[in-house]
Amino acid sequence: MDMPKAPNSPYVLHYTSYDSKTNGAGEKCTLEVDAVIGADGANSRVAKSINAGDYEYAIAFQERIRISDDKMKYYENLAEMYVGDDVSPDFYGWVFPKCDHVAVGTGTVTHKADIKKFQLATRLRADSKITGGKIIRVEAHPIPEHPRPRRLQDRVALVGDAAGYVTKCSGEGIYFAAKSGRMCAxxxxxxxxxxxxxVDESDLRKYLEKWDxxxxxxxxxxxxxRSILQVESSKEAFVEMCADEYVQR
Ligand SMILES: Cc1cc2nc3c(=O)[nH]c(=O)nc-3n(C[C@H](O)[C@H](O)[C@H](O)COP(=O)(O)OP(=O)(O)OC[C@H]3O[C@@H](n4cnc5c(N)ncnc54)[C@H](O)[C@@H]3O)c2cc1C
Structure with a gap:
């Protein structure tokens, strides 16, 4: 991304255009634009281009497991969260239904090197509900823990993971990515x-003000x-709190 050479001149984006029919090496192209919304995820190149700074991140590990239709019924209206030091010292393990399979995973900020051990423990917790299942995909990715120090510069704004909008504790990021993209647009x-x-920076700043x-x-x-979840003795209190209908709403 080339920065504007004068106050109102365009940003120039360099990209490779691929044609799915020919499957070639692609064609180098450029595009001139007035404003850029960086929606390019946790490793955002746009964020780097505006020196947006880094954030603390969790690492999330997830296995997509195809289980039998019978077993899938259990997860029809249910997602599972497991808490405890075995599955993660500072996050939680999960089984989330995904249409025709389940995603089994866990995350951590503080003990990234032990992520595979936590994953095994999560699988053990789900145990009979997923046994016999076939792993169809394994994923590992950083999850931002905090908004970046800078989310806006001139006519460039960051949204979603690029901005660092995943919520602590729940790890929810899809809603906030979609919502921030829309607000910025x-x-x-x-x-x-x-x-x-x-537009100028003050126009894009309105999105940040509304967002915050x-x-x-x-x-x-x-x-x-999240601070409760990090202390083993208060994890049960956290689980009780989550059982409350008001909290669930
Ligand atoms: C294992 C795991 C499980 C998760 N589970 C949940 C969950 O259950 N619920 C939830 O709400 N959130 C969950 N999250 C978080 C959620 O996935 C993210 O917060 C969300 O996807 C962020 O959306 P985004 O559009 O900002 O970024 P992304 O989804 O990362 O999308 C960025 C896009 O930009 C593209 N891109 C990047 N660089 C370039 C480039 N240079 N040129 C062109 N394209 C580029 C990428 O290919 C990608 O398609 C999970 C995350 C992980 C890692």
Whole structure:
């Protein structure tokens, strides 16, 4: 990404265009744009381009396991979270249903080298509910733990994992990625008066202000929950709290 050479001149993006029919090495292309939304995930190149700074991250490990239709019925309206030092000292293990298979995984910030040990423990916890299943995919990826120090520069803004919007404790990031992408796009549409004027940093800042106002209380609450989850003796209290209907809502 080449930065603008003058205040209102465009960003130039360099990319490779692939044609799925010819399967070749692709064609080098450029694209000139007025604004850039960095929605390129935890290892964001756009974030690097604007020196957005780093964040603390968790590592998540997940196995997609195809289980029998009978076993799948158990997970029809249910997702499982396991807490305890065996599955993760500071996060949780999970079994999440994914349409025709389950995702079994765990994460940690503090003990990344032990992730495979925690994964084994998570599988043992789910035990009979997944035995006989076939592992169809293994995934490992960083999960941001905190927004980046910088999420905006001139006409470049970051959203989703690129910005660092996964919530602590729950590890939820899909909703916040989609929501922040939409909010940022809306700020650009509004600031540009539907494409009639050039946006500037103050237009994109409206997205950040709206975002922080709407979601910062949620993040604060989950940062607190996370501190409970990190202490073995208070994990049961956390589980009890999650059983509360109000908390679930
Ligand atoms: C194992 C695991 C399990 C998870 N489970 C959940 C869950 O159950 N619920 C939940 O809410 N969240 C979950 N998360 C978090 C969630 O996946 C992310 O928060 C979410 O996907 C972030 O969306 P995103 O669009 O910001 O980034 P991504 O989903 O990472 O998408 C970024 C996209 O940009 C593309 N890209 C990157 N660089 C370039 C480039 N240079 N050029 C072109 N394209 C590029 C990538 O290929 C990718 O398609 C999980 C994460 C992990 C690792």
């Amino acid at each position: 809306e700020a650009i549409v509004e600031g540009s008066e539907n494409g009639k004027r050039m 106002k709407t979601y910062w209380p949620t993040y604060k609450c989950l940062i607190y929950c």
